[in-house]
Amino acid sequence: MAFQSLRISRFVISVRSPIRQCHHRARALVSQMFQPTGALPKGAKQSEIVCKSHKLMLEHGLIRQSSPGIYHLLPLALRALEKLIRVIDEEMQTIGGQKLNMPCLTTAELWKETDRWTTTGSELFKLKDRHDVEYCLGPTHEEAVTHLVASQGHISQRQLPIKLYQITRKFRDEIRPRFGLLRGREFYMKDMYTFDIDEERAMETYHSVCEAYTRFLQRLGLNFVKVVADTGVIGGSMSHEFHLPADTGEDVLMFCLKCGHGANKETIDSEDAHCPNCGPSTKLESRQGIEVGHAFYLGTKYSKVFNVDYLDKNNKSRLTQMGCYGLGVTRILAAAIEVLSTDDEVRWPKLIAPYQIIIIPPKKGSKEERGQQIAEELYDSIVGKIPSLKNEILLDDRDHMTIGRRMKDAKTLGYPFVVVVGKKALQSDRLFEMCSVNTGVTSFESQDALLEIFSGIQTV
Amino acid sequence: MAFQSLRISRFVISVRSPIRQCHHRARALVSQMFQPTGALPKGAKQSEIVCKSHKLMLEHGLIRQSSPGIYHLLPLALRALEKLIRVIDEEMQTIGGQKLNMPCLTTAELWKETDRWTTTGSELFKLKDRHDVEYCLGPTHEEAVTHLVASQGHISQRQLPIKLYQITRKFRDEIRPRFGLLRGREFYMKDMYTFDIDEERAMETYHSVCEAYTRFLQRLGLNFVKVVADTGVIGGSMSHEFHLPADTGEDVLMFCLKCGHGANKETIDSEDAHCPNCGPSTKLESRQGIEVGHAFYLGTKYSKVFNVDYLDKNNKSRLTQMGCYGLGVTRILAAAIEVLSTDDEVRWPKLIAPYQIIIIPPKKGSKEERGQQIAEELYDSIVGKIPSLKNEILLDDRDHMTIGRRMKDAKTLGYPFVVVVGKKALQSDRLFEMCSVNTGVTSFESQDALLEIFSGIQTV
Numbered sequence: 001m002a003f004q005s006l007r008i009s010r011f012v013i014s015v016r017s018p019i020r021q022c023h024h025r026a027r028a029l030v031s032q033m034f035q036p037t038g039a040l041p042k043g044a045k046q047s048e049i050v051c052k053s054h055k056l057m058l059e060h061g062l063i064r065q066s067s068p069g070i071y072h073l074l075p076l077a078l079r080a081l082e083k084l085i086r087v088i089d090e091e092m093q094t095i096g097g098q099k100l101n102m103p104c105l106t107t108a109e110l111w112k113e114t115d116r117w118t119t120t121g122s123e124l125f126k127l128k129d130r131h132d133v134e135y136c137l138g139p140t141h142e143e144a145v146t147h148l149v150a151s152q153g154h155i156s157q158r159q160l161p162i163k164l165y166q167i168t169r170k171f172r173d174e175i176r177p178r179f180g181l182l183r184g185r186e187f188y189m190k191d192m193y194t195f196d197i198d199e200e201r202a203m204e205t206y207h208s209v210c211e212a213y214t215r216f217l218q219r220l221g222l223n224f225v226k227v228v229a230d231t232g233v234i235g236g237s238m239s240h241e242f243h244l245p246a247d248t249g250e251d252v253l254m255f256c257l258k259c260g261h262g263a264n265k266e267t268i269d270s271e272d273a274h275c276p277n278c279g280p281s282t283k284l285e286s287r288q289g290i291e292v293g294h295a296f297y298l299g300t301k302y303s304k305v306f307n308v309d310y311l312d313k314n315n316k317s318r319l320t321q322m323g324c325y326g327l328g329v330t331r332i333l334a335a336a337i338e339v340l341s342t343d344d345e346v347r348w349p350k351l352i353a354p355y356q357i358i359i360i361p362p363k364k365g366s367k368e369e370r371g372q373q374i375a376e377e378l379y380d381s382i383v384g385k386i387p388s389l390k391n392e393i394l395l396d397d398r399d400h401m402t403i404g405r406r407m408k409d410a411k412t413l414g415y416p417f418v419v420v421v422g423k424k425a426l427q428s429d430r431l432f433e434m435c436s437v438n439t440g441v442t443s444f445e446s447q448d449a450l451l452e453i454f455s456g457i458q459t460v
Numbered sequence: 461m462a463f464q465s466l467r468i469s470r471f472v473i474s475v476r477s478p479i480r481q482c483h484h485r486a487r488a489l490v491s492q493m494f495q496p497t498g499a500l501p502k503g504a505k506q507s508e509i510v511c512k513s514h515k516l517m518l519e520h521g522l523i524r525q526s527s528p529g530i531y532h533l534l535p536l537a538l539r540a541l542e543k544l545i546r547v548i549d550e551e552m553q554t555i556g557g558q559k560l561n562m563p564c565l566t567t568a569e570l571w572k573e574t575d576r577w578t579t580t581g582s583e584l585f586k587l588k589d590r591h592d593v594e595y596c597l598g599p600t601h602e603e604a605v606t607h608l609v610a611s612q613g614h615i616s617q618r619q620l621p622i623k624l625y626q627i628t629r630k631f632r633d634e635i636r637p638r639f640g641l642l643r644g645r646e647f648y649m650k651d652m653y654t655f656d657i658d659e660e661r662a663m664e665t666y667h668s669v670c671e672a673y674t675r676f677l678q679r680l681g682l683n684f685v686k687v688v689a690d691t692g693v694i695g696g697s698m699s700h701e702f703h704l705p706a707d708t709g710e711d712v713l714m715f716c717l718k719c720g721h722g723a724n725k726e727t728i729d730s731e732d733a734h735c736p737n738c739g740p741s742t743k744l745e746s747r748q749g750i751e752v753g754h755a756f757y758l759g760t761k762y763s764k765v766f767n768v769d770y771l772d773k774n775n776k777s778r779l780t781q782m783g784c785y786g787l788g789v790t791r792i793l794a795a796a797i798e799v800l801s802t803d804d805e806v807r808w809p810k811l812i813a814p815y816q817i818i819i820i821p822p823k824k825g826s827k828e829e830r831g832q833q834i835a836e837e838l839y840d841s842i843v844g845k846i847p848s849l850k851n852e853i854l855l856d857d858r859d860h861m862t863i864g865r866r867m868k869d870a871k872t873l874g875y876p877f878v879v880v881v882g883k884k885a886l887q888s889d890r891l892f893e894m895c896s897v898n899t900g901v902t903s904f905e906s907q908d909a910l911l912e913i914f915s916g917i918q919t920v
Binding site for chain 1: 486491492493494496497524526527530531532533534535538539541554556558559560561562563564565566567582585586587589590593595597604608609611612618619622624628629631633635645646
């Protein structure tokens with residue numbers, strides 16, 4: 001869009017006065033959905049699509065590749081992503097997180113102060129502006145946030161802990177992006193940065209964030225493991241990762257089957273390592289995992305560079321103790337699909353499914369054609385009686401297609417509840433065929449029974 | 461955050477099983493708010509801060525400059541921005557808009573196909589990846605979206621119109637960024653792209669989007685004008701802009717005071733132009749405006765480059781007719797503050813104020829100290845009885861400060877309702893002092909009366 005250049009003038013009037021207008025939203029229709037399916041995008045070679053979530057998301061119109069490791073998030077995937085973000089927001093705010101938004105463009109100057117401009121290497125996307133000032137596209141924001149917090153001068157002890165987080169796009173020039181959203185070059189990450197008065201408090205914060213991650217993954221119904229991790233390029237003295245166990249996971253995790261201790265293999269010196277708790281006779285077993293979250297205790301690594309300090313009781317300046325905490329947001333979306341789906345059918349964590357319910361009216365020209373109106377009435381009735389479902393219902397109005405074909409599509413896309421308006425809906429007792437896609441159970445239900453079932457649907 | 465590199469392993473187990481846990485959110489406290497105020501950020505010169513919204517937003521901890529034209533959005537501003545985005549989502553979805561997300565990194569290849577790689581000039585942020593492939597940071601996405609829609613081959617006529625939109629960060633290397641969020645280099649924009657079967661339908665779509673913009677600005681309570689505009693670098697044959705009249709506006713708009721016809725001065729040849737409707741005797745008058753929205757009828761300018769076509773009844777391929785429609789989202793936030801605020805006090809469109817209500821308990825150590833508990837009870841009571849306000853109330857727990865000082869802060873920040881728990885709240889009839897900040901009216905109200913008033917607050 002073009003925004004125009006500077007002009008100067010004399011006076012201003014208002015032409016319109018504000019009125020609050022009513023408006024209502026039409027029903028959500030499958031025929032209107034932008035969901036290109038089938039053909040693979042240009043540049044995507046079949047041989048490179050080696051994991052389930054990547055294949056399912058491409059084939060069923062959830063994502064499209066824009067360039068290697070960079071994807072368009074299409075409407076259904078974006079709906080799920082926005083729900084995922086709301087769940088994360090709730091959990092971060094429960095532990096006192098304050099949401100902000102830092103820019104993608106971060107000056108080289110800041111990254112040079114911590115030496116990461118050079119040590120991070122070629123994974124940084126670097127660029128210059130028209131004045132030849134150097135920037136990178138932030139893959140993570142320790143420098144930016146520490147500099148931001150430092151900009152207010154001494155922090156009052158009363159203000160601590162500070163827990164800032166954002167959910168924004170991050171950039172990493174992966175040498176070999178792969179597995180769709182699991183290892184992309186432009187992706188959404190939730191990154192939280194915390195500032196505490198001392199190590200003890202920082203450890204409390206560390207545990208509270210790990211607990212929030214646990215609650216978050218539990219709410220999604222995902223099995224996960226938490227393991228000791230390497231601190232890598234971020235630095236600091238303690239680190240844990242959260243993984244979804246999966247054959248396609250890129251990390252190897254080592255576990256003690258006796259005590260449950262787990263660690264990323266990177267942290268273990270020798271191949272046949274023993275459990276630190278259970279002694280040398282207890283070998284660790286390995287499993288693969290997809291990393292979805294990471295916690296780092298940073299200490300003063302960054303706060304000393306930018307001098308983020310507070311004055312203690314004796315008016316003495318003391319550095320804050322920092323932590324940083326990431327969740328790979330787009331990665332979690334894909335990883336959840338990876339671990340929950342079958343080879344042919346997408347499954348979502350129920351809470352974040354793009355729509356909770358899909359209603360399939362009869363085919364046009366069929367004997368049951370008048371059921372189309374019943375389907376619309378059912379739609380409006382659910383919306384009217386269960387306000388939380390107002391944006392959660394799809395009507396598959398592609399009435400040139402058979403019910404069976406649309407039923408197959410609905411199951412493939414993994415909407416938790418599929419309701420078919422068939423022959424029995426035209427009888428005097430008006431029964432709807434309902435399939436609970438996650439359990440596979442199909443039953444015939446009255447409208448009242450449907451409303452009762454649907455009123456129990458959790459939404460976010 | 462560091463995501464680890466590839467490892468391969470043999471088997472996977474699940475260690476934890478999912479449980480749905482309850483959790484609740486604590487009260488929102490002013491003491492916990494990250495809101496650095498006062499000192500100007502490094503690099504921001506007082507002399508460069510020449511407009512009200514820029515000054516107010518910096519001084520009151522709503523934004524911080526990261527580099528020229530690039531800002532951190534701090535928690536209060538981000539809350540307002542997220543509400544603004546929800547209002548836009550509602551209006552776009554009312555007209556059948558489907559939300560997606562296109563990447564920031566757009567390949568040079570696409571921009572070269574439309575020649576805009578060179579014609580857009582130095583406003584494009586350009587960069588290369590590790591394989592020397594050229595990209596720009598998308599300032600707008602005509603190429604990307606047209607290429608995306610083309611990627612599915614012939615479109616079925618049944619699918620049209622397609623109305624795709626996104627609300628994402630855009631980038632423009634302005635030669636002289638200024639006025640804070642009004643002219644930044646990294647900003648949020650809502651951009652919608654539409655595809656229709658013919659010119660007539662495309663015009664219907666054009667009008668429906670303009671109507672949605674009208675409803676959107678009306679819901680925010682903003683006076684605005686719609687004027688004929690230049691098509692600029694975007695191209696196409698018809699264009700309108702939406703402006704907020706403001707002395708600091710960078711555009712000059714020419715109006716006929718008789719018939720209300722308006723046009724951007726850029727579209728008018730001579731200085732003393734006449735109204736096209738009212739004849740040569742009627743001169744146009746000029747006013748300044750801040751451009752907040754823009755509509756373009758594009759025709760086939762982009763659809764012919766990428767061949768976005770459909771098959772008509774006679775199975776003949778026909779190009780789709782496109783439109784594109786922008787709203788400067790961060791700009792609207794700042795522009796609203798610009799036109800609604802006084803020199804010293806921030807005012808928001810009520811619907812998107814960061815919080816709707818702030819409660820101020822008595823000072824610690826004062827005679828009214830036991831009112832602190834009453835304040836907390838009031839908070840919980842509002843949240844309990846009016847669920848839509850659950851995230852809309854702040855408690856100003858900075859109880860080392862006088863009520864007067866906190867009252868001043870609350871008014872300065874423009875929360876629509878300020879409730880003071882003072883002496884009268886301790887009397888048997890328990891009255892609260894309530895100030896409606898937008899009207900300036902103060903009154904004493906019982907708890908029931910407050911709940912009645914607050915139940916009428918519109919939230920998004």
